Amino acid sequence: MFKIGTLNAISDSIYDHLPADQFEVGKEVEGAQGILVRSASMHEMDFDENLLAIARAGAGVNNIPLDKASEKGIVVFNTPGANANAVKELVLAGLLLSSRKIAQGIEWARTLKGQGGQVGKLVEKGKSQFVGPELKGKKLGVVGLGAIGVMVANAATAFGMDVYGYDPYISVKSAWGVSRAVHYVKSIEAMVEECDYITIHVPLADATRGMFNADLLGRAKEGLRLLNFARGELVDTPAVLAALQSGKLACYVTDFPNDELLNVDNVICIPHLGASTPESEENCAHMAAEQIADYLQNGNIVNSVNFPHLEMPRVEGTFRIGVVHKNVSKMIGAITGTIGQYNINIDNMLNKSRGELAYTLIESNHAAGEDVLSALKGIEGVIRVLTF
Ligand SMILES: NC(=O)C1=CN([C@@H]2O[C@H](COP(=O)(O)OP(=O)(O)OC[C@H]3O[C@@H](n4cnc5c(N)ncnc54)[C@H](O)[C@@H]3O)[C@@H](O)[C@H]2O)C=CC1
Numbered sequence: 001m002f003k004i005g006t007l008n009a010i011s012d013s014i015y016d017h018l019p020a021d022q023f024e025v026g027k028e029v030e031g032a033q034g035i036l037v038r039s040a041s042m043h044e045m046d047f048d049e050n051l052l053a054i055a056r057a058g059a060g061v062n063n064i065p066l067d068k069a070s071e072k073g074i075v076v077f078n079t080p081g082a083n084a085n086a087v088k089e090l091v092l093a094g095l096l097l098s099s100r101k102i103a104q105g106i107e108w109a110r111t112l113k114g115q116g117g118q119v120g121k122l123v124e125k126g127k128s129q130f131v132g133p134e135l136k137g138k139k140l141g142v143v144g145l146g147a148i149g150v151m152v153a154n155a156a157t158a159f160g161m162d163v164y165g166y167d168p169y170i171s172v173k174s175a176w177g178v179s180r181a182v183h184y185v186k187s188i189e190a191m192v193e194e195c196d197y198i199t200i201h202v203p204l205a206d207a208t209r210g211m212f213n214a215d216l217l218g219r220a221k222e223g224l225r226l227l228n229f230a231r232g233e234l235v236d237t238p239a240v241l242a243a244l245q246s247g248k249l250a251c252y253v254t255d256f257p258n259d260e261l262l263n264v265d266n267v268i269c270i271p272h273l274g275a276s277t278p279e280s281e282e283n284c285a286h287m288a289a290e291q292i293a294d295y296l297q298n299g300n301i302v303n304s305v306n307f308p309h310l311e312m313p314r315v316e317g318t319f320r321i322g323v324v325h326k327n328v329s330k331m332i333g334a335i336t337g338t339i340g341q342y343n344i345n346i347d348n349m350l351n352k353s354r355g356e357l358a359y360t361l362i363e364s365n366h367a368a369g370e371d372v373l374s375a376l377k378g379i380e381g382v383i384r385v386l387t388f
């Protein structure tokens with residue numbers, strides 16, 4: 001029986017892959033081998049020594065201490081693309097909200113309650129305060145052309161927008177997926193100087209934290225509308241407030257409110273709703289559960305953010321050993337030599353590395369006893385030894 005702890009409410013679609021006869025799942029589970037999480041911060045958490053894997057039902061993994069997990073040989077998964085459509089749809093709404101003063105107009109209309117037969121007249125008289133430009137023909141810059149950025153860029157062309165994309169690390173998949181109508185931009189500075197609207201879709205990491213700072217916003221075209229459905233910390237809040245004051249920014253729409261941004265004119269705060277659709281919650285939970293189950297039961301690693309991709313179709317009735325180790329020389333020789341000393345024949349084996357980490361998955365018809373496993377654990381550079 002595997003134990004899986006949940007740190008956030010997660011869709012019941014996890015049970016498709018975590019049946020009750022094989023997995024105990026819950027908030028209060030102790031000594032869990034796996035954790036399912038959405039946005040809960042794990043930075044202050046102590047990791048139990050049983051913990052082997054963390055699956056983020058979603059895209060962003062900035063709530064998980066990746067270095068600490070890697071050091072302990074804990075595999076961290078996410079669910080690429082599983083919530084991208086939900087975010088894309090809200091970003092399209094965000095573009096309209098940034099332009100047409102819909103939120104401000106709705107707020108104002110509420111104040112007319114109680115005016116009886118005058119409401120219609122007051123509406124017609126007051127509506128001119130909420131005039132806002134059309135999207136058609138305007139320039140939109142998309143920062144980060146990953147799962148979400150590509151969908152947003154492509155969809156915005158259907159609004160008749162002139163779309164520009166910036167992503168120095170674009171994947172082959174994204175490059176194939178992005179519409180030919182989207183122009184490639186070489187620098188983010190060139191993008192802010194040219195665009196009327198910018199939407200941010202990059203992960204939060206040391207290299208991207210505060211990327212929209214006073215310097216970059218200072219270069220913006222007057223009246224830029226900025227959308228942030230990625231992470232609050234990508235944008236420097238005081239710089240945004242100053243740019244709104246000076247008129248550089250006409251509007252800031254964010255899915256990540258903070259106290260300084262709430263109730264500020266021309267800031268539209270949405271309470272992190274990007275992925276909050278039943279469809280996306282189900283997709284993410286389904287994928288996260290499938291991936292964590294496949295690792296705990298078979299040692300396969302799909303969609304990890306800190307480990308290499310490694311999948312070996314399981315031959316029925318076989319035993320597996322997974323060795324998490326440092327990516328240094330002589331490891332494979334030491335591992336296979338040790339297994340050989342115990343007369344275990346290796347039927348199948350895969351080894352992959354990623355950065356400083358490597359992972360070797362070995363399949364055999366012979367089960368490995370405690371003696372083999374502890375000999376493997378004793379090899380210098382081995383971080384963790386598992387059996388499946
Ligand atoms: N508001 C919400 O509820 C949600 C927010 N997100 C946020 O959106 C982010 C993006 O999500 P996905 O598109 O699914 O991820 P993704 O991994 O598919 O795409 C990220 C893209 O950003 C690019 N990138 C990285 N550093 C860059 C830089 N310095 N400049 C330009 N491009 C850069 C990468 O090359 C990649 O193409 C997530 O990391 C997460 O923080 C994701 C899902 C839901």
Ligand SMILES: O=C(O)C(=O)COP(=O)(O)O
Nearest residue numbers: 038039058059060275276
């Ligand atoms: O997937 C992401 O990165 C998100 O921001 C979605 O977060 P959530 O799962 O809705 O708490």
